[in-house]
């Protein structure tokens with residue numbers, strides 16, 4: 031693609047607005063309103079979010095799926111020995127970013143991450159399809175591997191190993207994390223690049239709301 035075509039790619043956002051007197055004073059409630067809108071908009075992966083972590087003082091980011099949220103925070107599941115897992119062990123400050131293109135909306139959530147309880151990890155693990163449960167045993171996520179063949183061999187090994195097991199145990203290295211938000215920013219695209227941005231910051235057990243310049 032030539033440079034000019036790319037430089038001229040832009041949309042004017044006109045769908046909606048975000049006003050102080052129309053939002054909830056609680057950002058988790060506000061998120062649930064926007065998340066419902068995202069589900070209703072039938073986006074391909076409304077619960078996909080970029081998880082940013084810190085690796086030796088450098089940023090590191092990838093997409094994961096949101097699997098639950100409430101006043102305690104935002105939950106996702108992964109391999110605790112993956113790059114992100116090791117990075118979170120070294121520094122548990124992290125950021126989640128949602129982009130809902132059809133709605134012209136972005137949400138950024140910053141906070142600290144902890145592992146969820148083993149009970150919650152078990153519950154979610156067992157709610158997954160059996161093939162995905164076996165997949166968690168097969169993949170040493172983020173390790174360098176020689177080729178796909180090795181994954182197929184491991185898959186065959188674990189399929190046989192668990193053939194007669196009604197319940198597949200959850201691998202210790204697989205489970206959930208929860209990000210407890212310290213700040214949440216809601217962004218609504220507006221005409222002429224004068225977007226609405228409302229930032230909630232957690233202070234003294236309550237949430238302060240400020241408007242940021244676009």
Ligand SMILES: Cc1cc2nc3c(=O)[nH]c(=O)nc-3n(C[C@H](O)[C@H](O)[C@H](O)COP(=O)(O)O)c2cc1C
Nearest residue numbers: 075078092093094095107108109112113114115172
């Ligand atoms: C749409 C989408 C959803 C994903 N969901 C997850 C997820 O929920 N958990 C996960 O561990 N990886 C998920 N991945 C894969 C991650 O982006 C990433 O490749 C993997 O977790 C390894 O990351 P790491 O090496 O930084 O640990 C997803 C990728 C995409 C594109």
